[in-house]
Amino acid sequence: MIHHSDLLILLDDAEYALRLERLQQALAPVADAMLITDHATLYWLTGRVFAGYAYVPAAAAPLYGLRRCVHLKGPGVAAERKIEDFAVRVAGICPPARRLALETSVASYDAVERYRAAFAAQWEDVSVVAAGPVLRAVRAVKTPRQLQLMRESGRRHEAVYRRIPQLYAPGMTDMELQVEIERTSRLEGCLGQFRIAGDDMELFMGSILTGDNADAPSPYDFAMGGAGMDPSLPVGADGSVIRPGTTVMVDMNGDFTGYMTDMTRTFRLGAIAEEAMRAHEVSRDICRRLAGMGVPGTPARELYDTALAMAREAGLEHCFMGHRQHAGFVGHGLGIEINEAPVIAPRSRDILAEGMCVALEPKFVIPGTGAVGIENTYVVRACGPMECITGAPEEIINLEK
Amino acid sequence: MIHHSDLLILLDDAEYALRLERLQQALAPVADAMLITDHATLYWLTGRVFAGYAYVPAAAAPLYGLRRCVHLKGPGVAAERKIEDFAVRVAGICPPARRLALETSVASYDAVERYRAAFAAQWEDVSVVAAGPVLRAVRAVKTPRQLQLMRESGRRHEAVYRRIPQLYAPGMTDMELQVEIERTSRLEGCLGQFRIAGDDMELFMGSILTGDNADAPSPYDFAMGGAGMDPSLPVGADGSVIRPGTTVMVDMNGDFTGYMTDMTRTFRLGAIAEEAMRAHEVSRDICRRLAGMGVPGTPARELYDTALAMAREAGLEHCFMGHRQHAGFVGHGLGIEINEAPVIAPRSRDILAEGMCVALEPKFVIPGTGAVGIENTYVVRACGPMECITGAPEEIINLEK
Numbered sequence: 001m002i003h004h005s006d007l008l009i010l011l012d013d014a015e016y017a018l019r020l021e022r023l024q025q026a027l028a029p030v031a032d033a034m035l036i037t038d039h040a041t042l043y044w045l046t047g048r049v050f051a052g053y054a055y056v057p058a059a060a061a062p063l064y065g066l067r068r069c070v071h072l073k074g075p076g077v078a079a080e081r082k083i084e085d086f087a088v089r090v091a092g093i094c095p096p097a098r099r100l101a102l103e104t105s106v107a108s109y110d111a112v113e114r115y116r117a118a119f120a121a122q123w124e125d126v127s128v129v130a131a132g133p134v135l136r137a138v139r140a141v142k143t144p145r146q147l148q149l150m151r152e153s154g155r156r157h158e159a160v161y162r163r164i165p166q167l168y169a170p171g172m173t174d175m176e177l178q179v180e181i182e183r184t185s186r187l188e189g190c191l192g193q194f195r196i197a198g199d200d201m202e203l204f205m206g207s208i209l210t211g212d213n214a215d216a217p218s219p220y221d222f223a224m225g226g227a228g229m230d231p232s233l234p235v236g237a238d239g240s241v242i243r244p245g246t247t248v249m250v251d252m253n254g255d256f257t258g259y260m261t262d263m264t265r266t267f268r269l270g271a272i273a274e275e276a277m278r279a280h281e282v283s284r285d286i287c288r289r290l291a292g293m294g295v296p297g298t299p300a301r302e303l304y305d306t307a308l309a310m311a312r313e314a315g316l317e318h319c320f321m322g323h324r325q326h327a328g329f330v331g332h333g334l335g336i337e338i339n340e341a342p343v344i345a346p347r348s349r350d351i352l353a354e355g356m357c358v359a360l361e362p363k364f365v366i367p368g369t370g371a372v373g374i375e376n377t378y379v380v381r382a383c384g385p386m387e388c389i390t391g392a393p394e395e396i397i398n399l400e401k
Numbered sequence: 402m403i404h405h406s407d408l409l410i411l412l413d414d415a416e417y418a419l420r421l422e423r424l425q426q427a428l429a430p431v432a433d434a435m436l437i438t439d440h441a442t443l444y445w446l447t448g449r450v451f452a453g454y455a456y457v458p459a460a461a462a463p464l465y466g467l468r469r470c471v472h473l474k475g476p477g478v479a480a481e482r483k484i485e486d487f488a489v490r491v492a493g494i495c496p497p498a499r500r501l502a503l504e505t506s507v508a509s510y511d512a513v514e515r516y517r518a519a520f521a522a523q524w525e526d527v528s529v530v531a532a533g534p535v536l537r538a539v540r541a542v543k544t545p546r547q548l549q550l551m552r553e554s555g556r557r558h559e560a561v562y563r564r565i566p567q568l569y570a571p572g573m574t575d576m577e578l579q580v581e582i583e584r585t586s587r588l589e590g591c592l593g594q595f596r597i598a599g600d601d602m603e604l605f606m607g608s609i610l611t612g613d614n615a616d617a618p619s620p621y622d623f624a625m626g627g628a629g630m631d632p633s634l635p636v637g638a639d640g641s642v643i644r645p646g647t648t649v650m651v652d653m654n655g656d657f658t659g660y661m662t663d664m665t666r667t668f669r670l671g672a673i674a675e676e677a678m679r680a681h682e683v684s685r686d687i688c689r690r691l692a693g694m695g696v697p698g699t700p701a702r703e704l705y706d707t708a709l710a711m712a713r714e715a716g717l718e719h720c721f722m723g724h725r726q727h728a729g730f731v732g733h734g735l736g737i738e739i740n741e742a743p744v745i746a747p748r749s750r751d752i753l754a755e756g757m758c759v760a761l762e763p764k765f766v767i768p769g770t771g772a773v774g775i776e777n778t779y780v781v782r783a784c785g786p787m788e789c790i791t792g793a794p795e796e797i798i799n800l801e802k
Contacts, residue, residue, distance in 0.1 A: 010632055039603065048632035051601065051620035068726065069618045102510070108599070109505040109513035110531070130511070179587045186580045192605035193634045198509070200452065202440065204593035217470045219452035231411050231449035232659030232737070233594045258633030325469065336633070 008064055008074035010047030015145050019045060020062065026138050028058040031129040033097035035115055038106050040195055040336045043258065044139055053083060055090050057097070063090055083118045091122035098125060105132035106197060140333050140341035141355040142259075147379055149259040150335065150357055154377060154389035157254035157261050160185045161392040164250060164267065168399045174237035174248065175229060178208040181252055191255045195337040206252030207236035211243060214371035217325035223361045224249065224371055225325060244270040247370035248399065249363070254377070254390070259335050262359035263390035264375030267399050276372050279364040280396050282314045283373030286362040290331070290344075291376075294358065295384035300342040300350040304330050307362050308346075316364055323365040331360040334377065356380040372396065409465055409475035411448030416546050420446060421463070427539045428502060429459040432530040434495070435502035436516055441596055441737045442504070444659065445540055454484060456491050458498070464491055484519045492523035499526060506533035507598060541734050541742035542756040543660075548780055550660040551736065551758055555778060555790035558655035558662050561586045562793040565651060565668065569800040575638035575649065576630060579609040582653055592656045596738040607653030608637035612644060615772035618726035624762045625650065625772055626726060645671040648771035649800065650764070655778070655791070660736050663760035664791035665776030671801050677773050680765040681797050683715045684774030687763040691732070691745075692779055695759065695787040701743040701751040705731050708763050709747075717765055724766040732761040735778065757781040773797065 009016055023045070027034055036042055036054040043049045045056075046064075050072065053065040063076040065086035070079035080086040100119055102112050112128070120126045142150065160181065167180040182205050186192065194203050201220045209226045218225030218235040227238040242248055247268045254261035266280060286307045293303060307330040311320035321327040331344030335357055342350030342358065352358075361375035374394050378386035410417055424446070428435055437443055437455040444450045446457075447465075451473065454466040464477040466487035471480035481487040501520055503513050513529070521527045543551065561582065568581040583606050587593065595604050602621045610627045619626030619636040628639040643649055648669045655662035667681060687708045694704060708731040712721035722728040732745030736758055743751030743759065753759075762776035775795050779787035 005628070039600065043633050049603070049620060049635055051622075068620050068622070071618065071725075104510040104514075106509055106600070108507055109503070109510045110533075112510035113505075132511075176588070179584055182587065183580055183584045186583065187577070189630070191631055191634050193603065199440065199507070202450070202594065217472065219450055219469050221452075221469070227406070229590070230592055230659055232444050233592050234450055258631055324472075 006071055006073050008046060008048070008050065008072040008077050015143060018143055020056070022138050022141070023056060024058050026134045027056070027101060030134060031058065031097070031099040031101040033057045033094070034101035034131050034134070036103065037111070038103050040197065041103070041135055041139070044336055053080070053086050055086070055094070057094055060094065063093065065089070083115055084121070087118040087122050096123035098127060099129050100126050101129040101131035101134060103132065103135070104128065104130045136341045139335065141353055142335060142357055143355070146259060146335065147355065149257040150261060150377070150379070151389050153254050153256040153259055154261040154391070156188050156190070156256040157263050157390055158392045160188050160190070160252070161250070161263060161265055164265070165397055165399060170401065171241065173239050173241050174208045174210045174213070175239050177242065177248065178237050181208070181250065185252060189256050190253055191258070192253065193255055194253055195255070195260070197337045197339050201339070202233060203235060204233065208252070209236065209249045209371050210240050211246035211370045212367065213238045213240050214249060214365050215323050215367060221327070223321060223327045223329070223363055224251070224365070225322065242269055242399070245272055245369065247272060247276060247372055247396070249371040251375060260338060261377040261390050262334055262338065262361070262375055263377060263392065264361055264363070264373065265392055265394070266372050266374065266396050268396050270398065270400050273366060273369045276366040276369040277396065278314070279316050279319070279366060280372040282310065282316060283362045283364065284394055286310050287360050287374060287376055290360050291378055291386040291388065292384060294352055294378060294380055294386040296352055296354045296380060296382065298352045300344045300348040300352060301346055303344045304346050304348065311362070319364045319366060321363060323367060330362050331358050333357060334359050352380050354380055354382050358386070407472055407474050409447060409449070409451065409473040409478050416544060419544055421457070423539050423542070424457060425459050427535045428457070431535060432459065432500040432502040433498035434458045435532050435535070437504065438512070439504050439507050441598065442536055442540070445737055454481070454487050456487070456495070458495055461495065464494065466490070484516055485522070488519040488523050497524035499528060500530050501527050502530040502532035502535060504533065504536070505529065505531045537742045540736065542754055543736060543758055544756070547660060547736065548756065550658040551662060551778070551780065552790050554655050554657040554660055555662040555792070557589050557591070557657040558664050558791055559793045561589050561591070561653070562651070562664060562666055565666070566798055566800060571802065572642065574640050574642050575609045575611045575614070576640050578643065578649065579638050582609070582651065586653060590657050591654055592659070593654065594656055595654055596656070598738045598740050602740070603634060604636060605634065609653070610637065610650045610772050611641050612647035612771045613768065614639045614641050615650060615766050616724050616768060622728070624722060624728045624730070624764055625652070625766070626723065643670055643800070646673055646770065648673060648677060648773055648797070650772040652776065661739060662778040662791050663735055663739065663762070663776055664778060664793065665762055665764070665774065666793055666795070667773050667775065667797050668800050669797050671799065674767060674770045677767040677770040678797065679715070680717050680720070680767060681773040683711065683717060684763045684765065685795055687711050688761050688775060688777055691761050692787045692789065695753055695779065695781055696785065697753055697755045697781060697783065699753045701745045701749040701753060702747055704745045705747050705749065712763070720765045720767060722764060724768060731763050732759050734758060735760050753781050755781055755783050759787070
């Protein structure tokens with residue numbers, strides 16, 4: 001008897017067929033087959049993270065090799081601890097893949113070399129194709145099932161954010177408030193895992209910035225910085241007490257389902273500078289405008305250009321997307337990972353398509369006050385505007401009791 | 402005026418010189434220079450994570466290129482967004498490195514290719530050497546300053562574990578207890594970040610296993626498994642209610658300083674099976690024995706062999722390091738990352754040396770009861786037993802109130 005938990009493929013048949021078809025359609029023009037080992041992409045393809053290999057021919061059924069959890073069952077599934085053994089089975093079943101797509105942008109150099117050698121030992125003449133562009137394009141467009149999971153994350157993310165004013169207590173530091181939000185979030189079912197493609201960014205559960213810590217440059221390519229609690233993780237909250245006249249920007253983990261939403265809200269303690277209040281409204285205006293523009297076929301860079309023009313028109317360009325250090329984008333695709341396609345940046349070549357998910361985060365850093373602005377996650381629909389799936393109140397809420 | 406926070410190198414001069422000297426000594430026989438971009442190694446070398454490049458010649462001062470946070474100052478430091486620009490500066494100052502060590506085991510294939518090409522454009526004839534073995538050996542042996550940070554993490558880790566009995570409330574699920582431990586830990590200063598070298602393992606803040614969930618195989622190469630809350634992160638707590646007659650194994654994040662300790666303790670709800678109580682004592686015995694054996698010069702595999710022999714002698718081999726799925730090691734080095742050298746495994750070639758830090762985790766899974774055993778972090782000393790730096794009480798504590 002096979003239990004549900006013993007199936008390698010956790011997606012239902014139609015969903016699995018749909019994802020596979022999209023992948024194979026994008027793959028066929030550039031390669032004969034793709035080898036997948038990255039957890040995020042294995043999860044995308046099968047509905048579960050597993051340790052092993054997926055070999056996806058452009059025009060035949062996939063084969064799977066398991067390094068661990070060898071009890072898992074399914075068509076084409078076998079236990080093969082080593083890629084060399086998996087390659088032998090693949091070569092016994094499939095015709096040679098002269099052009100083999102490997103995940104060169106995320107797998108290590110040593111891993112890619114070993115994978116290539118394992119298949120070259122079977123077929124001689126194997127040339128490596130970068131799998132990244134195909135996967136980036138295919139994963140950017142979500143299926144209806146994936147959109148359900150995104151919306152579910154959005155609902156629970158929102159439920160957590162609505163409780164933030166009650167979590168604040170006078171005298172708290174940014175980190176103390178963050179810890180209470182983390183707890184509320186975890187009890188609401190947040191998985192905690194913050195998947196980021198590549199090794200350039202690190203973050204634990206999200207970021208809370210108060211006052212001038214919002215202006216501390218960070219080594220990571222996030223929209224905002226923050227000094228962090230330690231030079232081993234220099235980003236986000238730095239232990240500052242939340243002071244009257246400053247803002248608290250909350251940008252916490254929205255991974256409740258394996259598919260994550262991204263949402264930022266700004267709070268304040270008492271009255272804050274007029275410019276900060278105004279910049280926050282500009283951020284909301286930008287989001288509204290961009291959401292209206294975000295129909296299929298729109299170049300992502302046009303959204304960026306519009307956002308920048310609106311910030312400039314408001315006389316706020318100097319503090320748009322940072323003050324001491326500026327981020328070079330105003331939004332990003334997301335789903336299983338926080339940095340998927342499309343990227344909303346000046347030189348982006350991405351074009352919006354139905355089913356894409358995009359986080360828009362036009363933010364401002366006001367020296368002496370802190371960061372202001374909002375971030376929402378949107379779904380691109382067939383006919384505009386984009387659907388906002390992170391619905392917590394957008395105005396700056398006063399934490400003062 | 403330069404603030405402390407504006408210095409790229411946060412280590413004091415003697416500490417920086419010591420680490421650099423160790424690296425260069427190990428590097429000289431195999432390569433002319435090493436390029437470092439991995440966050441964990443940059444942090445090891447400078448005391449801070451930054452976005453950029455370190456070029457370390459085997460016999461001259463390092464050069465640093467900054468991709469972000471370009472305000473950072475120091476000898477040999479400049480802003481260079483692209484590796485190609487950094488390579489031009491390096492080539493203008495340093496003689497050609499015919500053998501260039503690159504982090505082929507952790508950097509992506511595309512990144513390594515780009516780095517190689519950038520230096521080959523300056524010097525033609527550049528051959529790539531794997532930096533991994535050199536870094537693994539050098540980072541395994543901690544300096545006195547690093548040991549201080551390890552001990553500090555151990556103290557705070559212990560303080561959190563001592564509070565676990567008070568955090569438990571009747572009827573709790575494993576995840577509800579985990580969330581309270583996470584909160585306590587974060588308020589105690591835990592950074593949360595769980596650095597793991599490579600892409601094969603993922604974990605959020607640690608693992609709590611109760612009852613038969615300890616026997617659920619996981620795709621990750623940890624000592625224990627657990628089904629997890631979601632197939633996107635299939636490890637650890639699965640939402641099971643903690644039931645009378647079962648154990649709760651707690652193995653939570655010990656990163657309080659950038660250097661992390663690893664510690665496991667077992668709790669129970671009421672009386673548990675005699676075999677489980679006995680297996681727990683065998684685990685403690687194994688730790689004591691191995692700690693006594695762990696003098697410089699001891700092959701790591703001898704520790705593994707001894708642990709396995711003791712488990713076998715106790716008639717517990719079938720449930721040692723797992724039951725449905727067995728882990729192939731009994732301990733591991735750790736520091737900035739949770740999986741550093743040495744590895745305590747049957748085919749390990751690592752030899753213990755003074756200053757190494759090792760986590761020993763001889764664990765057993767007793768079907769119907771759960772996981773038992775302990776884990777401690779130890780420092781290898783010049784003479785005599787290893788120093789235990791995770792001192793929470795080792796016996797199974799009853800959570801029943």
